[in-house]
Amino acid sequence: MIPLELYILLASAMFTIGLYGLVTQKNGIKLMMCIELLLNSANINLVAFSASQPNVNGQVFALFSIALAAAEAGVGFAILIALYRLYGTIDLDNINAMRW
Amino acid sequence: MYADYAYLIVALPVLAFLLCLFIGGHLPRGGGFITVLATLGAFIVSYGIFSETYPHEIVHQSMHWFAEFNVGILIDPLALVMLLMVSFVVTLIHIYGNGYMNGDPGADRYFAEAALFSASMLGLVFADNLLQLFIFWELVGLCSYLLIGFWYRKPSAAAAAKKAFLTTRVGDVLFLAGIILLYNNLASLDLALKPGEYLLQFPVIYANIAAIPGDQLTLIALGLLGGAVGKSGQFPLHVWLPDAMEGPTTVSAMIHAATMVTAGVYLVARMFPLFYAAPHGLTAVAAVGAFTALFAATMGLTAFDIKRVLAFSTVSQLGFMMAGLGVGAAVGAMAVGVSMFHLIGHSFFKALLFLCAGSVIHAVNTNDLREMGGVGKYMKWTMFTMLIGSLSLAGFPMFTGFFTKDEIILIAYEYGTMINFLPYIFLVVAAILTAIYTFRMWFSVFTGKERSNYGKHESPWVMLGPLVILAVFAAGFGVATQSEFYEYLDSNFEHYDLDFAELGIIGGHVLEEGHGAAEEDHAAAEGEHAGEEEHHLPWYIHYLPIVIAIGGILIAGLFYWDKIKKFDPSQVTGDKDPLRQTLLKGYYQHEILTGWFAETLVYGTALICNMIDIKLVDGWLNWLSSWVMGFAGHVRKVQTGIVQNYVTALVLGVVVLVVVIALAMKAMEVGLV
Incomplete structure (x- = not known):
């Protein structure tokens, strides 16, 4: 039985990496991947807590979350493809038409 | 039984308005027959009520509207004679209109508006409270605007419509102020109203006049007089009436005879007890009326447009009516009868004169007296009916105008012996001028040589029929109804809870008259006809009006009738004569009112206000908004566009x-x- 702390550590590490990537990266795809990391770190937490105190609610939520992530990825990539068609790049530094 | 259908008097013309408005375009002649039938229906209902109630009953129906107000119908003798006259004259004018407007592409619009005009005037007359009267009053104003500007593509017609609307609006604001003041005063009395009684109902007003302080009464009376001055074209708000000629002639006939200008006189007559009780209230009415009568008559002398002559004559005759009411300070409620008699008589012969003028214009295609002459050869019927109208207007013995106008002059003399002779003098001079300008017009149109090549044909019978009917009334109405009319109208205020002796004390009339006038007023109010009062008038005062009328006609004939022509007008006054110029230009009213008052004074004030508005009012707002914009300019830098x-x-x-x-x-x- 793996102790709960390790799961939380793993989740925290994934979350931090994701956040770091989100703030620093410029490539749209990388940003999508970072967002997946954030979501999945949360999923790990949900499943870990659910297993440690026998209660399936957490795992159910994790399933919802995965479904949500799939939808989000679909929309996100669609936007990126549209952006690419329009600008010829997905470097977000160049896509700033909505600035002041 | 007819009284149960009293609402139809207004409902029928309103229905005609809706029908003509929506389907009139698909009917022959713009659906004019609908309007004729509707006003005819109103006349029949009015006549039914008259035959049921004459001489001692009134009809009063009322229902709750909202808060302290009601809608209701009050048909007393005063309202009833007006209803009969308005619906009758208007019906004839509409019949005539069917011929006159034939072929006009806007005929359906004309008949719709004309029906609404009739409806609002009838509603104004039978309203049982001041608020309802005011609403119809405004509707009349609106309709006059629409109809004067009927040919709205003509710039002068559009301008005249605007002028009429704005000028009467000045009076209407005063009227509204008067109503509000009256309402406040009545409300502050804390009356114990029975169910079905409302503050602004006429019976309630009449019953409580005595409790309102005198100075307030004067203010209220002046406010109401302001409204009447605007609607009835009295000095100084008369400027719109001559310009109102821009509409179709039938509209002029309606405005001048039946549906609009009489509203002001009717208002003063309706509120006569209040004017009587208000110190100086009737003095103001008498002053305005007598001055207007003379002032307008002098302008009528020089006008060249046949309709303008008639318009000035209307203004002048309305002055007579106002003065007739005003001199009621001396003779009491009898003045209402005298003044209303002239109003009814006048509406017959003035409608006749206008329709005759319309008939002439229809054939001759010009308004200018200088281009007519000798029309009588081609338009016999029009000539004779117009002669009857002119004789009546001039006050020739035994015609309607003789009985109606001269009675006003007589009571003005009465007023003179008691208070002040000025109104009498003004009215007598105005009466001479009336005879002169009326026959100047008639001789210029129908006698002499043709001064231009105009259309020479008589008008169709749909137009001549109403002329003949009106001519009968213009000739015979006065002699036929004189004594009954006075008795009927004198009984008007007996139906209400008021005491003219008491009101006279508030108004200060008793002291001025000094010989027990209170009883006399009372006697007059109780219907004892003024015959006894006439006994103590000197004989020459009685015969003076006859001399005036015949003398005036003779003077006009000496100048303008080729058979007895002795003088040429240009011998008396050259074109450069300052007096003639002054009259021709209408006392430079246009220069003073438009040039100086409107363009210099009002426009200058408007410029200053505009500057204050831009610099001060807009200024701080603009400063505030520019500050906000500047601040936001800094804050928006937050939006970098980088995710x-x-x-x-x-x-x-x-x-x-x-x-x-x-x-x-x-x-x-x-x-x-």
Whole structure:
């Protein structure tokens, strides 16, 4: 039985990496991947807590979350493809038409 | 039984208005027959009520509207004679209109508006409270605007419509102020109203006039007089009436005879007890009326447009009516009968004169007296009917105008012996001028040689029929109804809870008259006809009006009738004569009112106000908004358009929130909060 702390550590590490990537990266795809990391770190937490105190609610939520992530990825990539068609790049530094 | 259908008097013309408005275009002649039938129906109902109630009953129906107001119908002798006259004259004018407007592409619009015009005037007359009267009053104003500007593509017609609307609006504001003042005063009396009684109902007003302070009464009376001055074209708000000629002639006939200008006189007659009780109230009415009568008559002398002559004559005759009411200070409620008699008589012969003028214009195609002459050869019927109208207007013995106008002059003399001779003098001079300008017009149109090549044919019978009917009334109405009319109208205020002797004391009339006038007023109010009063008038006062009328006609004939022509007008006054110029230009009213008052004074004030508005009112607002814009210009730099910055802000925000919440929870645990 793996102790709960390790799961939380793993989740925290994934979350931090994701956040770091989100703030620093410029490539749209990388940003999508970072967002997946954030979501999945949360999923790990949900499943870990659910297993440690026998209660399936957490795992159910994790399933919802995965479904949500799939939808989000679909929309996100669609936007990126549209952006690419329009600008010829997905470097977000160049896509700033909505600035002041 | 007819009284149950009293509402039809207004409902039928309103229905005609809707029908003509929506389907009139698909009917022959714009659906004019609908309007004729509707007003005819109103006349039949009015006549039915008359035959049921004459001479001692009134009809009063009322229902709750909202708060302290009601809608209701009050048909007393005063209202009834007006209803009969308005519906009758208007019906004839509409019949005539069917011929006159034939072929006009806007005929359906004309008949719709004309029906609404009739409806509003009838509604104004039978209203049982001041508020309802005011609403119809405004409707009359609106309809006059629409009809005067009927040919709205003509710039002069559009301008005349605007002028009429704005000028009467000045009076209407005063009228509204008067109503509000009256309402406030009545409300402050804390009356114990029975169910079905409302503050602004005429019976309630009449019953409580005596309780209102005198100075307030004067203010109210002046406000109401302001409204009447605007609607009835009295000096100084008369300027719109001559210009109102721009509409179709039938509209002029309606405005001048039946449906609009009489409203002001009717208002003063309706509120006569209040004017009587208000110190100086009737003096103001008499002054305005007598001055207007003379003032307008002098302008009628020189006008060249046949309709303008008639318009000035209307203004002048309305002055007579106002003065007739005003001199009621001396003779009491009898003045209402005398003045209303002239109003009814006048509406017959003035409608006749206008329709005759319309018939002439229809054939001759010009308004200018200088281009007519000798029309009588081609238009026999028009000539004779117009002769009857002119004789009546001039006050030739045994015609309607003789009985109606001269009675006003006689009571003005009465007023003169008691208070002041000025109104009498003004009215006598105005009466001479009336005879002169009326026959100047008639001789110029129908006698002499043709002064231009005009259309020579008589008008169709749909137009001549109403002329003949009106001519019968213009000739015979006065002699046929004289004594009954006075008795009937004198009984008007007996139906209400008021005492003219008491009101006279408030108004200060008793002291001025000095010989027990209170009883006399009372006697007059009770229907004892003024015959006894006439006994003590000198004989020459009685015969003076006859001399005036015949003399005036003779003078006009000497100048303008080729058979007895002795003088040429240009011998008396050359074109350069300053007096003639003054009259021709209408006392430079246009220069003074438009040039100086409107363009210099009002426009100048408007410019100053505009500057204040731009610099001061807009100024600080613009300063505020530019400051906001500048500040926002700095703040908006936050929107960099780089997603990473937004994410950073988001994360920082969450962190701050977490920290704050954690601190707050900690504080709660420790019990700080």
